[in-house]
Amino acid sequence: MPSEYQFPFTLRHLAYFREVARQLHFRRAAETLAVAQPALSRAIAQLEQALGVRLFARTRREVALTPAGAALLRQLDPVLRSLASLSDEARAAAAGERGLVRIGFTGLAMATVLPAILREFHRRHPGIRLELNESPTSAQLSDLAAGDLGCGFFHPDATTPGLATHLLLRERNGVLLPAEHALARRRELRLRDLAATPFVLFPRVHNPGFYDRTLAAFAQAGVTPRIAEEVWPRANAVGLVRAGLGVTFMCPSEARTLPDEVTFRPLSGPAPESRLVVGWKQSESLDPALAAFVALATETPRRNGLSARSLPPAAARPR
Amino acid sequence: MPSEYQFPFTLRHLAYFREVARQLHFRRAAETLAVAQPALSRAIAQLEQALGVRLFARTRREVALTPAGAALLRQLDPVLRSLASLSDEARAAAAGERGLVRIGFTGLAMATVLPAILREFHRRHPGIRLELNESPTSAQLSDLAAGDLGCGFFHPDATTPGLATHLLLRERNGVLLPAEHALARRRELRLRDLAATPFVLFPRVHNPGFYDRTLAAFAQAGVTPRIAEEVWPRANAVGLVRAGLGVTFMCPSEARTLPDEVTFRPLSGPAPESRLVVGWKQSESLDPALAAFVALATETPRRNGLSARSLPPAAARPR
């Protein structure tokens, strides 16, 4: 591994060489470079000695490039150009015009608010790349704490210290059931109607908040649910319902595009509630690219197709 | 056009930054770089001021990269690498391991000696690119004089001053005639047999030496040729012969792969002679890449499939 770069020349030498090579005339090049001619002669001599190669064939009357000089000149411009762009790139990164934001999300986020946010963000900040990872709430929380994730779209449990969150979505769930299910003919269901029906749920660890609210809703309705299967990610629950293994809960937002063999019905009375937040690590100096993303994600979310009344005031704002 | 590159930083700044960014520790980085820690602190501060961007987030106890610093670090290595390769490339060019040789050639050269030379040269000097242009002798001579051509494979006329040449090929021509031609049944022909047959030749200007030797051979045989067509490049003469428009001269070397409709027959007695030389501009300091090519082209040419006795001693050698 090249741990050290030691250069036998300086950028000054290279810039001087370039000008002499372009003009093939020391005096004029010196004038262009705004230095005296002797300084230029010395600088070129130093560069030649540093490289161990003669760069110019000088007669008393003419200056010509040697093959080595020609090779150097040919290769020099791209290098100088990318060197010059270094500062611009660094400034762009500082201004949040470049960068990478690592984003975690759950299936509900991708089914609801996330696509619109991504599209808009890419429009506003084309220089910032996004890295998207679907992962459960629990994993996102630890990744956020470890700094492996810039921000996450997840389902909040208790508030985690050091984490700022902003509520994006709060929806009463409905029920997804096989189309041929007896209850599918009703327009609306109640939890207690489902006492005898096996449920498809998910491992509590992945989203304990929603899991617990679900069981609380059952308790409130005076029913003990029959949990037939646990599956993850939740999107796979649709397949199990379709196969007739049971019914499951689902947000109305998620229920827009469904196969024919399943039916979505809203719940009246007690119902589990899904909450989606965007969360990021509290910090006084947020990465500019991340700050830009969070700013967009926490904007007034009317354009996400949610009715304004379903949303509480913002919990926190970056910066 | 960016005529001037002015850098607000030096390579020293960049190398220092890189080391601090890698170690995230000023004191240890200073030790690695073999400077005192204050010098490093100042250099980084200067770089930050020059770029107008904070590169490190320093607490009294910890150093971290800012987004700008991360961006700079990410982009820096490739630039430093190509910068470091500059000297190697220049040295390689001086040593003749890099470069470009512009080569002119005629059809005869490509049909005989050139392919083997090109193959061997590419094997020995993979870093040197070759630019190949087919052009007549006259054009090559002026291009060589003007420096637009490094060396040429052509048919010598009078020796041109300032040009070094080396004879590669000297062959008595035979005759190429349509397969159904009456004379095609003979194993060998004489020029005077061809008195009544129309000839396909070429404009004298393109190769006056061979043209004149051809007419001289006719005169020696006591025949005045009937010139039916003039065509250039000479390879196209095969097509005309094939079409039955006449016969033409050809080297045995060229006559190895021919269509069925034409027949090659050697000449006994007087016959025009083709000469092929490689020539280059006489100079005390030849471009290393060109020198390498000329050295190969003027090597003992046995491997070109020519009998040694048909070749005079080398006329000149580079260097």
Added chain:
DNA sequence: TTTCTGTGATGCCCTCGGAGTATCAGTTCC
């Protein structure tokens, strides 16, 4: 041939910036 003009190289001196030493100011751990 001689003179003149223009080329890049060299000698001398000065200045400015980078480096080292010593030290400071703040943080963390015991």
Added chain:
DNA sequence: GGAACTGATACTCCGAGGGCATCACAGAAA
């Protein structure tokens, strides 16, 4: 509260880079 460690600052020194004057040489002009 002290010890140990961090990066930043003050001060001095020195050498690299620059300018000015000049040299050595090659063509052009007379």
